Amino acid sequence: MNVLTKIGYDNLTVEIEFPIDDDSLEKILRDNYMPTDTTKPFYVRSIDYPNALSGLEGRTVNLDELNFLAKRMECFFGDEYDQFSIAVERTIATNLRDMINLTFNLDKYTLIKDISDMTKVGREYVLNTEGGVPVDSKYDEKYAQIGRDLLNSGRGIFTEKGLLFVENKPLDEVYDGQVFPEFAYNAAIADVEIEYNGKMEILFLPDSELAFGKALNRLGAKYLEDCDCVMEILDPKYNNLSETLDQVFTNKGINELNRILKRMDDEEINPQKLAAAIEYTGVTSPHDIGVLMDNxxxxxxxxxxxxxxxxxxxxxxxxxxxxxxxxxxxxxxxxxxxxxxxxxxxxxxxxxxxxxxxxxxxxxxxxxxxxxxxxxxxxxxxxx
Incomplete structure (x- = not known):
């Protein structure tokens, strides 16, 4: 799901479709003579789509927060957009911090669109509130009873999208308004945990180099060297390269690590073969690893x-x-x-x-x- 907006700064206006990668966002802002510092207060002149975000119109926003929200929304599955839309309406969420937090709290808003099958009602409710249900049919009567109890509870709220059940418990504040919560928008090869003054962000690589500076700014750190950092391989195909990549990260920094991973991903370089070539030659420097990738x-x-x-x-x-x-x-x-x-x-x-x-x-x-x-x-x- 894309978020279609008209964003203003002073007397300038530009159409931006979110989510968008950091490099493309910077280019759009530069081409339209706007500041490239996305933490500055930009004005939402309109939200053309979706309607659930219309409460942002007429407000100033942090474009990185808006982009993060759009990434969360693009990953919605099934009825999650309808759940989110109703949650925004019921909580009267009109700022990005609250909207981002709602995307992490959809388990508290169960939307039942079909009440004709009690087993299905029970399963949908448990799946949404607990995250999973067994597929074995021997549990059908159990979930049918849960469905009947739910519909007879009197908690259902009629909405234009279905019957809504709201859990009576506080929302989890996953996003504190400063550092973004852990969320992998794209498939990642590795991640880097960056901790500074008790706050942490996780970067998923490969990514735009602009993302690294933005994360440091949110943490309040000036240099990566001032932070405690841990790199971890996420894709098991790259496990044979873990020692080499960790050396690159430790000795040369996150930008060099990111460049290697981005090239491997873009050019579909076989990580097993590259690991073998590195063992074969004994090289460790980014330059020499690049030579091996060239050949x-x-x-x-x-x-x-x-x-x-x-x-x-x-x-x-x-x-x-x-x-x-x-x-x-x-x-x-x-x-x-x-x-x-x-x-x-x-x-x-x-x-x-x-x-x-x-x-x-x-x-x-x-x-x-x-x-x-x-x-x-x-x-x-x-x-x-």
Whole structure:
């Protein structure tokens, strides 16, 4: 669900559709001669869609808060927009802090649109208030009774969207008006917890570099070095790179880490192959990791080969490569182990954790090694 707005600053007005990435938002503001500091008070001239946010019209807002709310709303599922709309109306929420908090409290607003099936009513109520229900039909009578009790409770409030049941408990203030709550809008490879003066924000990478400065500003920190930071890999495909990425983050900072992750994501670089290439060469610097990514298509990885198993290397090349063929008549006379050793030497191959990596480009491995800063340290690798 997109939020269509007309945003003003002084006598200027621009149409902005939220959610929007930080880089695009900054470009729109700059192109329309508005301040790029999104914490300044911008004026909401109109909310063209959705109607639930019409209470923001005529008010000044923080554009980052509005963007965060729009991201939350875009992730609504099923009846959640209707729940949110009714919650906004009932609580008379007219500021972004309250609206953001409502998106984290929809379990307190159950909306029943069909009362003809008591089992369905009971299941929907428990699913909304508790977050899950078993799928086994043996529980049907239990949920049918919950549905009957709910409809007979007298708590139902008729609305244009259905019968509303509001839980009699306070709303959780997930957003304190300063730092944004944990929320991954896009699929993330890693996150970085940043803590400063008892407050914490979590950044999900890769992201726009503008997001990092905004998070620091909300925390009240001037430099990342002033904060306690912890990096964690979220996508298990990248687990083999965790040590390398943590070193980049510790030694070079979040921007370098983000650039590596963004490039891997944009170019769909195989993290297992890159981890193997890093182990192969022993590189650690962002520059050298970039060189490996530049040349990743010239490297091939054979997985699930035991350390030193040249027989399996030889069999792989005979079976999988068009460059080598072996007739059945010659199998008994062919030294497969020696052939595997030949391949390792010919293609600068080396055993690494869980596999065997080798050069498969148009030149030879020195073409890559010569580009590395680490070449000055006389890299020594098996097969070279």
């Amino acid at each position: 990743i298509d010239d490297l091939e990885l054979i997985t699930d080969i035991d350390q030193g198993d040249y027989d399996e290397v030889g069999r792989y090349f005979i079976n999988a490569s068009d460059d080598y063929e072996l007739s059945e008549e010659l199998e008994d006379f062919f030294d497969i182990h020696e052939f595997g050793e030949y391949i390792a030497d010919e293609r600068s191959g080396q055993f690494i954790s869980g596999g065997f990596i080798y050069y498969d480009g148009n030149y030879d491995m020195t073409d890559i090694l010569d580009q590395l800063d680490s070449a000055k340290n006389s890299i020594k690798m098996g097969g070279l």
